[in-house]
Amino acid sequence: MTDTQDGSYDAFLDALEAGDGYYYECADGHALVPPRRVCPHCGDRELERVELPETGSIVTHTTVAVPTPQFEDDAPYVTAIATFGQVKLTGILRDVDPNDVEIGQEVTVTIDTAETTDDRTITFDRHS
Amino acid sequence: MSKAFVAGTGMTAFGTFPDRRGRDMFAEAGLAALDDAGLGPEDIDEVFYGNFIGTLAENQGHQGPLAAEALGTTAPSRRVESACASSGLAIRDAVRAVRSGEADVVVAGGMERMSNMGTAGATDGLARAADDLFEIRSGVTFPAAYALMARAYFDEFGGEREDLAHIAVKNHDNALVNDHAHLQEEITVDDVLESPEIAAPLTLYDACPISDGAAALVLLSPSYAEEHGLDSGVAITGSGHGGDTMALQDRQSLATAPATRDAAEEAYDDAGISPDDVGLVEVHDCFTIAEVLALEGLGLYSYGEAIGAARRGETCRDGDLPVNLSGGLKAKGHPVGATGAAQVAAVRNLLTGTHPRADAVGEDVTVGLAHNAGGTVASAAVHVLEVTR
Numbered sequence: 001m002t003d004t005q006d007g008s009y010d011a012f013l014d015a016l017e018a019g020d021g022y023y024y025e026c027a028d029g030h031a032l033v034p035p036r037r038v039c040p041h042c043g044d045r046e047l048e049r050v051e052l053p054e055t056g057s058i059v060t061h062t063t064v065a066v067p068t069p070q071f072e073d074d075a076p077y078v079t080a081i082a083t084f085g086q087v088k089l090t091g092i093l094r095d096v097d098p099n100d101v102e103i104g105q106e107v108t109v110t111i112d113t114a115e116t117t118d119d120r121t122i123t124f125d126r127h128s
Numbered sequence: 129m130s131k132a133f134v135a136g137t138g139m140t141a142f143g144t145f146p147d148r149r150g151r152d153m154f155a156e157a158g159l160a161a162l163d164d165a166g167l168g169p170e171d172i173d174e175v176f177y178g179n180f181i182g183t184l185a186e187n188q189g190h191q192g193p194l195a196a197e198a199l200g201t202t203a204p205s206r207r208v209e210s211a212c213a214s215s216g217l218a219i220r221d222a223v224r225a226v227r228s229g230e231a232d233v234v235v236a237g238g239m240e241r242m243s244n245m246g247t248a249g250a251t252d253g254l255a256r257a258a259d260d261l262f263e264i265r266s267g268v269t270f271p272a273a274y275a276l277m278a279r280a281y282f283d284e285f286g287g288e289r290e291d292l293a294h295i296a297v298k299n300h301d302n303a304l305v306n307d308h309a310h311l312q313e314e315i316t317v318d319d320v321l322e323s324p325e326i327a328a329p330l331t332l333y334d335a336c337p338i339s340d341g342a343a344a345l346v347l348l349s350p351s352y353a354e355e356h357g358l359d360s361g362v363a364i365t366g367s368g369h370g371g372d373t374m375a376l377q378d379r380q381s382l383a384t385a386p387a388t389r390d391a392a393e394e395a396y397d398d399a400g401i402s403p404d405d406v407g408l409v410e411v412h413d414c415f416t417i418a419e420v421l422a423l424e425g426l427g428l429y430s431y432g433e434a435i436g437a438a439r440r441g442e443t444c445r446d447g448d449l450p451v452n453l454s455g456g457l458k459a460k461g462h463p464v465g466a467t468g469a470a471q472v473a474a475v476r477n478l479l480t481g482t483h484p485r486a487d488a489v490g491e492d493v494t495v496g497l498a499h500n501a502g503g504t505v506a507s508a509a510v511h512v513l514e515v516t517r
Contacts, residue, residue, distance in 0.1 A: 060277070090262055
């Protein structure tokens with residue numbers, strides 16, 4: 001959809017794609033998805049880079065039937081929020097029957113491209 | 129703190145008006161509000177105008193001056209953008225201007241035009257209220273965001289789709305006599321449960337419609353109202369504003385709305401009231417689950433308890449606490465930038481007895497609440513309105 005480069009965001013996607021996912025943790029223990037310069041919860045700027053756990057757990061999900069034009073050819077698709085240790089990520093759960101998705105299921109994260117636009121998208125796979 | 133009198137209210141019908149330009153809709157609402165207040169454009173000190181996606185829908189930025197012109201003035205003006213909370217926060221800024229003594233007569237309101245974008249275009253536009261990097265690019269539409277919260281709520285507190293369906297049925301029923309409502313259509317629980325899924329577990333009838341429309345208020349300082357004999361009988365006595373992270377993934381809980389809680393606590397303190405004093409509420413029910421999150425955030429229900437409120441009849445017209453007597457966003461309609469102003473207008477008119485559902489307001493009710501939320505409640509505005517005489 002967009003050619004815009006979003007430097008540090010793209011670097012984060014690169015890391016997820018390479019299997020080197022990470023997140024930040026502030027001194028107060030708040031877990032933050034990069035890119036961040038400062039913790040929005042407490043203002044701490046001393047963010048420590050922490051390795052992202054390999055598997056996450058679905059905390060909520062939806063099956064989108066009416067998409068935005070950017071996902072026209074992808075629908076219906078499952079978008080989920082999964083928690084990887086302390087940090088949560090939002091992504092599309094690929095290759096699943098929506099009826100089989102449940103809270104608590106384990107997933108891994110990677111990067112795939114949306115069918116409609118070829119844009120890179122945070123993507124989950126069911127962990128077997 | 130001092131209060132701001134609500135001297136006039138005006139709104140267009142809410143509905144599908146793809147051929148009406150925003151400035152025309154705001155003119156209709158704003159001029160009606162001025163007429164209601166008995167004031168003219170020459171009296172206006174400042175204009176606060178809420179709008180969300182006019183830059184996309186009408187290719188128009190810098191809309192403040194157009195909003196002022198629509199009222200017949202070139203008074204100072206600005207556009208306030210906070211997604212669906214745009215005019216709730218325009219009102220908050222207007223109240224501040226009046227309370228600070230810098231303005232005596234202000235118009236606060238808003239407008240949205242969306243139906244001209246089509247369903248796909250409007251879905252795209254509305255999604256912009258979510259985080260582009262971490263939500264929109266992961267396929268989160270606006271209904272999807274609330275579906276994620278609904279499922280998280282069911283998981284954390286219990287409840288089921290049928291509980292939500294009762295909220296839709298109630299709000300549709302309330303709108304039946306409201307000729308300004310977008311949907312004057314009686315529905316049943318089965319209609320909701322059997323309507324097409326948009327973003328599971330939410331269906332078409334869990335969602336508000338894509339509406340066009342405008343709403344406006346005239347607010348006065350107490351000194352101006354007294355000097356000109358314009359005590360309208362209802363004033364905003366409390367104002368609150370809460371914030372949260374933009375993306376759901378950055379929140380501790382996906383089943384609560386802390387920004388609403390913060391806004392409510394500030395507004396209650398400001399007005400010197402408690403939730404027990406509130407006799408009627410207009411809350412931001414863009415989706416059925418949003419009414420639940422709102423009632424709990426406002427402290428009117430404990431967490432986990434509001435899901436069954438409509439099903440038990442408590443928030444219905446003849447219940448203990450009528451919620452969304454106007455029909456809410458669900459049935460009255462949700463022209464995004466106009467919604468916050470339309471809610472305050474409804475509360476004022478319910479308290480003064482001029483609203484078509486005013487007969488459902490108990491005679492002892494003197495305090496009403498308006499709750500307006502932006503995005504997935506990353507912004508919340510709460511206003512307390514009280515009868516002043």
